[in-house]
Amino acid sequence: MKNNVSSNGTKLILLHPYIQKQGSSNRLWLLACISFLTLAFLLTLIYTRESITSTTTTTVAATRTTAPPLSKAVTRALVHYASNSNNTEKMTHTDIKQISDALRQCSQPCNFLIFGLTHETLLWKALNHNGRTVFIDENRYYAAYIEEKYPEIEAYDVQYSTKLSDSAELIAAVKEQVRNECRPVQNLLFSECKLGLNDLPNQLYEVDWDVILVDGPRGYWPEAPGRMAAIFTAAVLARSKKSGNPKTHVFVHDFNMKVDRITSDEFLCRENLVKSKDMMGHFVLERMDANSSQFCRHSSSSS
Structure with missing residues (x-):
């Protein structure tokens, strides 16, 4: 970052391009993390529902077969x-x-x-x-x-x-x-x-x-x-x-x-x-x- 002084005494602050790129990169990483976590949550939810349904079906079938x-x-x-x-x-x-x-x-x-x-x-x-x-x-x-x-x-x-x-x-x-x-x-x-x-x-x-x-x-x-x-x-x-x-x-x-x-x-x-x-x-x-x-x-x- 550079400080330049104009002829009337006003200071100009210039941001180095590296800093701008770094902020943009951080946002991309944050977006990627959120997307990954969302996808993981959805997959876990789907798997859990299928597992519960399968277990319930198996239990009902077993009950029909083994009930006295x-x-x-x-x-x-x-x-x-x-x-x-x-x-x-x-x-x-x-x-x-x-x-x-x-x-x-x-x-x-x-x-x-x-x-x-x-x-x-x-x-x-x-x-x-x-x-x-x-x-x-x-x-x-x-x-x-x-x-x-x-x-x-x-x-x-x-x-x-x-x-x-x-x-x-x-x-x-x-x-x-x-x-x-x-x-x-x-x-x-x-x-x-x-x-x-x-x-x-x-x-x-x-x-x-x-x-x-x-x-x-x-x-x-x-x-x-x-x-x-x-x-x-x-x-x-x-x-x-x-x-x-x-x-x-x-x-x-x-x-x-x-x-x-x-x-x-x-x-x-x-x-x-x-x-x-x-x-x-x-x-x-x-x-x-x-x-x-x-x-x-x-x-x-x-x-």
């Missing part, structure tokens, strides 16, 4: 109060207990498929603690109502094209196509079998079901859809399992109804019937080879 089942005491209480309600359409204690026992046999959370939204809907969801419980019903409005009222319920509607009065013809047609469209092992999503339900959500055909309950649709008068399609579909899903336990428990409620019993004999097979008491038929089916062309080892002679 309901205690026997809780299970007994649920079954007791459900079977002793005043609803005239309820299942008996014996019928409910058979299904409850099958759910408790699962070595891991059960995949439980139910045809029909009934008085026991909330009970099935509660008994299959930590497992996946899916309901299929013929009434789209009722299915939507149940899902809205109970968000924890997973329900879907399906349109049945069958009539109870046509059951004999439908069963005969399926038996004729047992080596083609109506094979016991197949993905029904791509099937044209008359008794195969092929309009369920696609994902449901990929699930290995451990327990299946047929308690719908309606089948008490000639024009009702009957349960032929539900029973046939349950038979195919059980035999088409790809992994997990090779056995599937299939329950048919109202087993005392003639058409339900005949259809069960044809596709679930008497050789697989382990118990028939009150209004419940209990079958245990095993996974079949993909090239299988017969449902039963011994042809039925239902009457």
Whole structure:
């Protein structure tokens, strides 16, 4: 820095160019430091959020897999109060207990498929603690109502094209196509079998079901859809399992109804019937080879 004195005595102060450059350089360094710290903060924030999300997802998955089942005491209480309600359409204690026992046999959370939204809907969801419980019903409005009222319920509607009065013809047609469209092992999503339900959500055909309950649709008068399609579909899903336990428990409620019993004999097979008491038929089916062309080892002679 230089001091110059003009002729009138006024002093002029001149800054050396080096000082100006030094001040500009300091500002650049400060700006660079602030930018670096900001970037580091943002990266740390993003990493922390991803880490928390990943940890939460892992924890939820682990909880679903390792959480213990309901205690026997809780299970007994649920079954007791459900079977002793005043609803005239309820299942008996014996019928409910058979299904409850099958759910408790699962070595891991059960995949439980139910045809029909009934008085026991909330009970099935509660008994299959930590497992996946899916309901299929013929009434789209009722299915939507149940899902809205109970968000924890997973329900879907399906349109049945069958009539109870046509059951004999439908069963005969399926038996004729047992080596083609109506094979016991197949993905029904791509099937044209008359008794195969092929309009369920696609994902449901990929699930290995451990327990299946047929308690719908309606089948008490000639024009009702009957349960032929539900029973046939349950038979195919059980035999088409790809992994997990090779056995599937299939329950048919109202087993005392003639058409339900005949259809069960044809596709679930008497050789697989382990118990028939009150209004419940209990079958245990095993996974079949993909090239299988017969449902039963011994042809039925239902009457």
